Amino acid sequence: MADELVFYTNPMSRGRIARWMLEETGVPYHTEIMTFGGTMKAPDYLAVNPMGKVPTIRHGETIVTECAAICAYLADTFPEKELAPKPHERGSYYRWMFFAAGPLEAAATNRALGFVTPAEKSRMAGYGSFGDVMDTLEKAVSTSPYIAGDRFTAADVYVGSHIGWGLGFGTFEKRQAFADYVARVTNREGYRRATALDDELMQQMQ
Missing domain, CATH: 3.40.30.10 (Glutaredoxin)
Incomplete structure (x- = not known):
């Protein structure tokens, strides 16, 4: 087809x-x-x-x-x-989706690898420092129920996945705002179906 x-x-x-x-x-x-x-x-x-x-x-x-x-x-x-806001309402939607794809993933990956950006060279890193990223993300998920406002969007799939994995693997700081946000965005049939499918595949591959 x-x-x-x-x-x-x-x-x-x-x-x-x-x-x-x-x-x-x-x-x-x-x-x-x-x-x-x-x-x-x-x-x-x-x-x-x-x-x-x-x-x-x-x-x-x-x-x-x-x-x-x-x-x-x-x-x-x-x-x-x-699953996306109307085009004229997509400022926050694009902002936080690309924040997660850029600064957030880079900061979390470097932390997992044991790399710490020297304070005097933080301007060279797109994310500044790991603490800056965590503080910024905490404010973002605390401002509204969902990352781009009052409605669930594709940005919540992406940002929520990053935070959920970060909390699970210990690459994120454990903050209540993060846990609350992940609980909100994963309380969906789509998430449950996807998780069940992948968990079943993992069992089959063992």
Whole structure:
């Protein structure tokens, strides 16, 4: 089919973010399970995603990689699902989605790797310092029920996934505002369906 939606993933990867977003849309899709160091690096898949990473979606002739881009693409492609604000209301939506894709992920990754930006060189880092990022994020999730306002959007899928993983793996500071926000955004059928699907796949792969 020209508009077939194919989802390349592994249940032990960031593919869980894209899976959640796909389940929020409720549209049918075909899942291709990729293996680390195996099918992810095979020529056929490298032709789809030269990075050899997941997730990736192929929608007809359109290929989208990177979780934030996948979330935004799906929200725009299926506007009837109302997973993005109206175009003139998207300031906060774009701001926090790209904040999570840039400063937040970089700061959390560096922390997990044991890298600390020297205070005198913090201006060289796009995120400044880990503390700056945590404080900024705490204010963002405390201002309104959802990251872009009063309604759940694709930005909550992306930001909520980052915070949930950060709390679970210990790469984020444990703050009550973070826990409360994650509880709000994951209390959804789409999240529960996505989690059940990926957990079942993990069991099958063991």
